[in-house]
Amino acid sequence: MKRQEWKVLLLESESQPAGLKDRWTVLAVCVFLAVITFAVFGQTLRYEFVNYDDKRYVYENPEVARGLTWEGFRWALTYGQIGHWHPLTWLSHMLDCQLYGLQAGGHHLTNVLLHTGTVILLFLVLRRMTGFLWRSAFVAAVFAIHPLRAESVAWIAERKDVLSAFFSC
Numbered sequence: 001m002k003r004q005e006w007k008v009l010l011l012e013s014e015s016q017p018a019g020l021k022d023r024w025t026v027l028a029v030c031v032f033l034a035v036i037t038f039a040v041f042g043q044t045l046r047y048e049f050v051n052y053d054d055k056r057y058v059y060e061n062p063e064v065a066r067g068l069t070w071e072g073f074r075w076a077l078t079y080g081q082i083g084h085w086h087p088l089t090w091l092s093h094m095l096d097c098q099l100y101g102l103q104a105g106g107h108h109l110t111n112v113l114l115h116t117g118t119v120i121l122l123f124l125v126l127r128r129m130t131g132f133l134w135r136s137a138f139v140a141a142v143f144a145i146h147p148l149r150a151e152s153v154a155w156i157a158e159r160k161d162v163l164s165a166f167f168s169c
Contacts, residue, residue, distance in 0.1 A: 026127070029137045030120050037116045037144045044108040044154045053157035056082060058093050059102050067098030089160040107156045114162040115153045119144040121169035 049059055058064055063075045068091070076090035092110065100106025123140035127133055143149065152161040 022133070025133065026124075029123060029133070029140075033119050033123055033137070033140055033144055034116050036141060037119050038112065040145045041112045041115060041150075041153045044112060045105045047104060047108055047154065049104045049107075050155055050157070052155075054104075054155070057089075057157040057159075058097070058107065061093075064090060064093045065097050065102060066094070068094045084160070086160050088163055092159055092163060093156075104156065108154070111153050111156065111159060111162050114159075114166050115144075115149065118162070118166045118169055121166070125169050 049055070055061075063072050063079070066072055072094050073091065076087040076094065079085075079087075079090065093107075096107045096110050100109075119140050122143055123136050126136035126139055130136060152158045152165070
């Protein structure tokens with residue numbers, strides 16, 4: 001086959017409806033995306049809290065450090081003095097404190113898992129919207145490991161950005 005024929009064949013195969021082979025390919029791409037995301041951001045599990053906003057958001061915030069409580073839930077829905085009203089962010093930090101205590105690695109793990117979920121959802125949404133498997137995989141892979149995501153994933157107080165990306169997909 002000539003080069004042009006291969007190109008046409010590749011483009012046609014991307015726009016065909018999903019079959020059984022395509023499902024395995026999609027699953028393989030999702031696994032690959034998860035692996036590269038953890039390869040890049042999994043190292044944050046060894047990091048400590050950042051001595052910037054993490055103390056105000058997590059480890060020196062008594063409402064958050066107590067974990068999930070009814071009083072904390074009410075506080076999360078009404079508090080906005082740091083400059084933002086983001087109850088879901090507060091509740092996710094409280095859940096982390098409930099699960100991991102003040103062990104920073106667990107809080108980082110939540111950010112990495114949220115980012116990994118976002119990457120996979122992005123791939124699936126793009127594939128569904130465009131019908132192009134490999135183009136969608138490429139875009140999701142770039143998003144997964146792009147340096148602009150480092151601050152959002154590695155900085156615990158930036159949970160609001162990771163949550164926003166996850167729920168936007």
